[in-house]
Amino acid sequence: MIDDLYQEIILDHSKKPRNFGHLDASSAHAEGFNPLCGDRLTLEILLEGDVVKDARFVGAGCAISVASASLMTETLKGKTRAEAEKLFERFHQLLTNDAANADDLGKLAVFSGVREYPARVKCATLAWHTLKAALENSDEEVSTE
């Protein structure tokens, strides 16, 4: 059913994205682009040592990609780099693997409905791919800030 995709939480976060805007100071940023649909977002993260202290994003996209970015930024805070990367892996599993479970994915579990819509997996993972790029960038950024 279509309602399994557009669950309340997803609609809520797409209409009122959390952590939308720029950070005053950031340690890394990256831009994500989905050439297929023109969705674009910029993610900024603030790292303290190995821990993501803050994350914000700007951009435009479909409900799935905006909600995903919004929920991702909420979930990220306080996670270490390794934890964030692991989370992406689990999240990706959730979207593509019928056998995957949503245990300890918290609110991110609402995206399990995307599984039934293969064309939309990219929308849900755009923010996460961008995060990955930002985390990789951050290595170089350390010297400049």
Place this chain on the structure above:
Amino acid sequence: MTTATKVFDVAAIRQDFPILHQEIHGHPLVYLDNAASAQKPRQVIDAISRFYQTDYSNIHRGVHALSERSTKRYEEARIKVQKFINAPSAREIIFVRGTTEAINMVAQTYGRKNIGRGDEILITALEHHSNIVPWQMLCEETGAKLRVIPVDDRGDVSNFDVHANTKLIAVAHISNVLGTVLPIREIVRRANGVPVLVDGAQAVPHMKVDVEALGCDFYCFSSHKLFGPTGLGVLYGKTALLEKMPPYQGGGDMIASVTFEKTTYNTLPFKFEAGTPDIAGVVGLGAAIDYVEQIGIENIEVYEAELLEYATRELSQVKGLRIVGTANHKAGVISFVLEGIHPHDVGTILDRQGIAVRTGHHCAQPLMDRFGVPATTRASLAFYNTKEEIDALVRGLAKVKEIFD
């Protein structure tokens, strides 16, 4: 009511298209993605399958009966294409893989030979990527420049002047995003002798195309949008230009004689058809043209214009919906945005109601930028669509709005 609309029996026509009679996610299929590709009538599917069962062999080289029959069918189809677009000669009809290959072929042969540093290629702001990128590649190679004729807020192409260094003008006949029908005769007149290439991918299935009357130098289209098979298209070019163009690919069939010292090229059109072509595809395209002619392209134009008017009126009444592309002369393509709802979400929710539309940038990113939208939802019509299907689309959009309310 004109006689044209009277003879048009859409229910009977729909019976010719087996694919239309199915359910998608529990709803009857409403296929409104015809600008991406059109569905195939039984007549085309059967012609291809019959050809493989009775006549098939390679062409132009065998002395045996099957090769002769295949060659005959292949060349008959070329004549059908010639007559369909009113080209002066069948030698001017070259079979290629599609519109994309036709444009690339002109860029790589005509373009490389005749366009150089400091020259200018003129295109419009509403072109499909396939009528942008091949020219950009040529510019990169040769040092020529691309100039873009702007599009106004309605989707009409502005007037333009040619300069002494303008070497080619490449324009769409119909925009695949806005539906604008470009005034090709007027463009050819303004070109003042500069060769004009027309990307007719969206025009040939929906309106009478007469390349002689248009006066253009090259005309390109794809079989798959004309209810024919995929992987096949046509390049029409004026004899005088084609003869002076170097071949595109080398190989069998495109040569007159080969020695290791020197190869002489075959005559038109074979010079541009290296290798074994899509023989059955060409036969299928011939069947598609027969089918369209049996309905009558003029009847199709009248029916689709009526459907477009209905769809435009009905969609305009959907609150928060804005149609992108409101040119005076339009074909059955309706791009729109719904306030606050991304086209991707619209497309997914419509799909769950059996309605196939296209969402995204439609291979025209510069045009999306021009209109300040990242993407649109596009409903594109064919003669087998009905008013009831437009109603289904409107109901579908109500459901979209309900979910996002």
